[in-house]
Amino acid sequence: MVYVGRSVYIKMRHRVQVRPKEKITVGDVAVVFTSKEEKEKIESLVIYKVNEKDQNIIIIDVMRIIQAISREMENMEIQQVGPTQTIVEVVFERKRASLPFFIVVWLLLFIGAALAIMNFHEDVSMRAVHQRLFFILTGEQDETPLLLQVPYSIGLGLGMILFFNHVFKKRINEEPSPLEVEMFNYQQDLDRYVIINENDESVTHIDER
Known part of the structure; x- marks a missing residue:
């Protein structure tokens, strides 16, 4: 330039x-x-x-x-x-979270996620679907078709990892996950709101004229 x-x-x-x-x-x-x-x-x-x-x-x-x-x-x-x-x-100095507090929050999130998955499967009758698929494939009736349920459970966990594009703190590839895109869009909307409402230079009140 x-x-x-x-x-x-x-x-x-x-x-x-x-x-x-x-x-x-x-x-x-x-x-x-x-x-x-x-x-x-x-x-x-x-x-x-x-x-x-x-x-x-x-x-x-x-x-x-x-x-x-x-x-x-x-x-x-x-x-x-x-x-x-x-x-x-x-950025204010943040206090480090105590280990008991971290464990309690982790347990609540883990139990909540597990209950959400189980309730979803119950709503869509996933067990009945597996039993029906097992009967179609093998011709046999089985109340607990582990041949389908075990691979399905493993695939569910792998699918969530691929969806969020993270294994703990490590990113699988450079492509952002849908959650990251939504968080980015939310942050952009939040920044625009803050700029409009927090900027004193851009706001004039009637009693200030």
Whole structure:
């Protein structure tokens, strides 16, 4: 990219994380394109300081960056590229979960998932289906057709692994799972909501006019 005169190109990041009481600089929330000397100066400009009144989400608007650059550097042509806001997430120190609490939650999730699967199979009469299939294949009646039930149970577990595309923390391949896609779409909708409702610069109340 070729720069003409004193120009700076600003591209806001989508989401960044900071610690409580930390100073937020231009370089934290935006990608800066300009000459090397001016880039270092611009990136070091402080535009916000996280205080105790802030919650876990702060919206930094590009106008805040433009004002900071204009105050410090005269005759600078500023060009904004891409999104106009950055979501700043304040990450507070989290307490480590105790082992008994982890075990209790794990047991509740395990039992709940097992009951959900069993109730689904009962609703669709899976046992009767297996018995019928076993009779069609072998010509014999069997109340517990393990020849079908065991491979089906193994296949059910493997199918869930393939569906979620994870074995514990290890990803099977680079393709996102349907759950990850839904979580991504939910996060995008949540980010848009936060940008609209939490950005003070984009909201004007009638009593403020």
